[in-house]
Amino acid sequence: MPDAVRSTRFRVALTAFVASLIALGVVSAWLVADAQNRLENGAAQVARAKAAAIVQVLNTGAKPADLSLLVRDSAYEVTDRTGKRLVTCPGLRHGSIAPADGFRRGDSVTVLRPGDVDLAMEESVGCQWFLGRNVETTETRVHVATDTSGDSKYHIYAAARVDESGQAALDAVRTTLLVGVPVIALLIGVIAWLAVRRALRPVEAIRAEVAEIGAHDLSRRVPAPGSADEIAKLAETMNTMLARLDTAVTRQSRFTSDASHELRTPLASLRTQLEVLLAHPDRLDWREACRNALLDITRLQDLVADLVLLGKLDNAVPARLTPVRLSEVVESCLSGRQGVRAEITGDPVVPGDRGRLERLLRNLVDNAQRHTRTGVTVSVSTVDGGCLLTVTDDGPGIPAADRERVFDRFVRLDDGRARDEGGAGLGLAIVAEIAQAHGGTVEVADHEGGARLIVRLPSAETRS
16 A cells, blocks of 8 residues: 555555646635625625615605505615614514624625514515515525715615525535535546556556566567657667666676677796796796797786777776877887887877777777788878878778777787787777777778778867
């Protein structure tokens, strides 16, 4: 039960019930109050009309005692200027139609209590039923209009009560609303509960599917409803996230597998050399064995350094970039290298990390020198508000089918698979990660007689 109370369905249904109860209650109260006010105003208008008719009769010279013969279907009381009652209809045993605070022009309300009116009295002739058949036995609330005769000798108090049939109809409506408004509000709450339950059914399906998806089964997707509402967008977002997770986990698994394989090879070679050296110390040149072991350790050290750098690039937060002159990066990287020519046009400046940019260019040049026949060309220029860093060699080139795959991790093309000559297949992957971290891209361009790799980086002027 507590879970059901805390559920979204219950909260929405409760909110709909309370809101509709308040809204319908306020509107119903206003309608009833307005209708009651109209009935009261109608009674006051009747009282004013009766008072005006009596004044007109008295102004013709008639005496108050003659009103029982001249005025019919009216409840009234006439007094002199001192307040002494002269005539009344219907007959009163107690109380008075006149207000308790005395004569005052305008409208007022008087309450006749049970026993005040006696319809059997002679004065009641002509107005027995004007104030209702139960006026003798029930408390009767009447509207009183006050006026005075033309000679100011008489004060006239004419009374009228709210229309009985209208009041009965309004009372019936009031009773109906008192019962109907909560029932309607409850019905609205139930409808809201059912509607929310139906609307959240796809969410429950999504939740159940996500709960069953494990780290080794990220190929599954949550069911997407056919609607174009927010829940469909949620399902689409969840599936997109699962696809990204699947890609990341698959890539991480492949990376781990490739890394372990690449690490196992130099470790196995190193162990074999040491075991042979220990088993046959008199048959091997220990200096040559140590030299080969050192080469394996160097290769292992380079591989671990590349793996650490890739790990940092994968998990690095956006760094604070500073303006870096590409001409200085080229000059630093090409210092001491043979067979590499630089072509610098202008003075391109990019926002970035100088150390990472130098590593990017160093990997590109190392890769080009590994495959070139005669030499490597490094050019720097500015094109369309961006900076281009191009490395060109005249080696065998990169086949069109491998131009995207070559930037994946642990990828070595057929002519570069020899570990003694090539690397571990991480150089160009590091280039791609560094370029992406700087808001740029790297691609293999068409080039006759070799390979041309182009790095596009945003200019510091464009970024600012």
